Amino acid sequence: MSTRNPPLDHARLDRIVAEARRATEQRELGYRERALKMYPWICGRCGREFNRSNLQELTVHHRNHDHDFNPPDGSNWELLCVYCHDNEHSRHIDHVRGAGYDDEAVAAPATGNPFADLKAMMARKRES
Template sequence: MLADAQRSREEGYRDKALKMYPHVCGRCAREFSGKRLSELTVHHRDHNHDNNPQDGSNWELLCLYCHDNEHARYTEQQYFSVGSTGSPQGPKSTLTAFADQAALLQSKD
């Protein structure tokens, strides 16, 4: 039931966005028509899928590829954002690639 309600909501704002905007990807500017229109998706600019103003101000049409890229960039931005300590958050590397190089070179002598 919940999935049906979500699908219905998505179809509603997608139909509205397709009526409001030209069938062109907002990033790569490719045009879509006919069967390929299904490759054009609605992207929420603020990444909040519940924010669907009737004027479409939170929507933009993106092709599947640009939409995936936009969400990947957003995820990376959230993951690697600077925390309150002023240093980037995310994985910390403990690898020092050339740490033992001097020792290895001396052992060959």
């Protein structure tokens, strides 16, 4: 039984390292990596601080809600924890729906007049 290790395949190791470096460079081109380099790892809403062990819970929020608008200066980004990010998107959806921008039918305006008989009611109250 031989205890000798097989010889290293240096060409294969070089390919693996080169592929890992290319993958890193591609990720760094993404807006999340750029935002994490640009801003401190703190949620912009609740102030929670992050480190490498929980960094996956820190997200990049697009302030104008357009994920295709990624200026190089990061002016459309803010870092938010997953909870604040979900809250922000829920608030945005509520705002859009409340403003009547959705496809649902718009409610008909009220036609009743709650003060229609107010003068008569006040006159009856004075009489009693």
